[in-house]
Amino acid sequence: MRAVTSAFATNLRRTAEIALPCLATVLVALGVAWWFRAPLVDKATMANKVDRVVLPALEKWATDPTPAAVRGVFFGDSLTMSLTSIGQGGSKHGVPVIVEKALRDAGTEIDLLALTHAAFRPLHLAYLLDDVLAGRPRFVVVELNLRLIRPTREALSGALRFLPLSRRLPLRRQLEMAPFLREEGIGTLHPGVYRVQEALSLLYVMDGIRIAGNDWMSAQSSRVERAFGLARRDNWLPSLEGNDDRGASASRLADGPPALILQLLDRELAAAGVWTLYYVSPVNPDALAAAGVTDTAAFAARVEELRTAAGVPPERWLDLHAMRRRARSSTG
DSSP, X not given: OHHHHHHHHHHHHHHHHHHHHHHHHHHHHHHHHHXXXXXXXXXXXXXXXXXXXXXXXXXXXXXXXOTTOEEXXXXXXXXXXXXXXXXXXXXXXXXXXXXXXXXXXXXXXEEEEEEEOTTOOHXXXXXXXXXXXHTOOSXXXXXXXXXXXXXXXXXXXXXXXXXXXXXXXXXXXXXXXXXXXXXXXXXXXXXXXXXXXHHTTOTTHHHHHHHHHHHHHHHHHHHHHHHTTOOOOOOOOOOTTTSSHHHHHHSOTTSSHHHHHHHHHHHHHHHTTOEEEEEEOOOOHHHHHHTTOOOHHHHHHHHHHHHHHHTOOGGGEEEOTTHHHHHHHHHO
């Protein structure tokens, strides 16, 4: 018995000798990350205004309504943010600004939220749906960008997938959306981990560490290369503008997550008494041609299939995908 106790004590001591330094290292790393969290978060979110601009604007709108005003939300990506009068030139005004001015000119007091960011997709509205409904909107307008509605993981980087936004999902919707989340690369534990990171002011800190580390290694590599007279060639990733046209045009948009996400949104918004309009944003005809899309009628039919699969009636579906082509033909 004494020998067993002695062996146990020896093993426990050895385990502690290994575990305690590891634990101390982890705690020191967390302490350093927390101490430098502000610059690390700034580095990680330099091109991402979701947490710095979009969410604060949403929270302010939801909690500070304009008295006697009709409340509404425009959701979309950079096209909704900066679309001119359907691409006909002139100074850029976002769609929400155009609509807000038109309603006020018609005598309707409007309290409008522009819930917009580059690469936003209907999936991201599902993440934020409870926050939107907390503001009790009368209507919601949802943009559908056909080039982004079903991107591959290769087409959008992690930064443009806004994975930490999943922390806004309530458990009920998280379980309902589990198949879509897996396709995005979000597992069962991710939303909870993001919530903990946010509570500890560590959200995006690990991304900042990774980016800072890559920047440091790149700078040191450049110094070594210059010292040895080595030529350096930068291989830039293809831009978002050109890498998803072929996929968008080739896939059946009615299959899988896009239509199901729209069904979920439409069902929950209708249950909350919110009138919803979906509009398909214009598609660049040159980009479609470059992607090999020549049968525009078949492409239009796939868009209509998406509407039918989503269960949205025609009166709440505005298909503008061919607007630029029609405008070009009329001015040709």
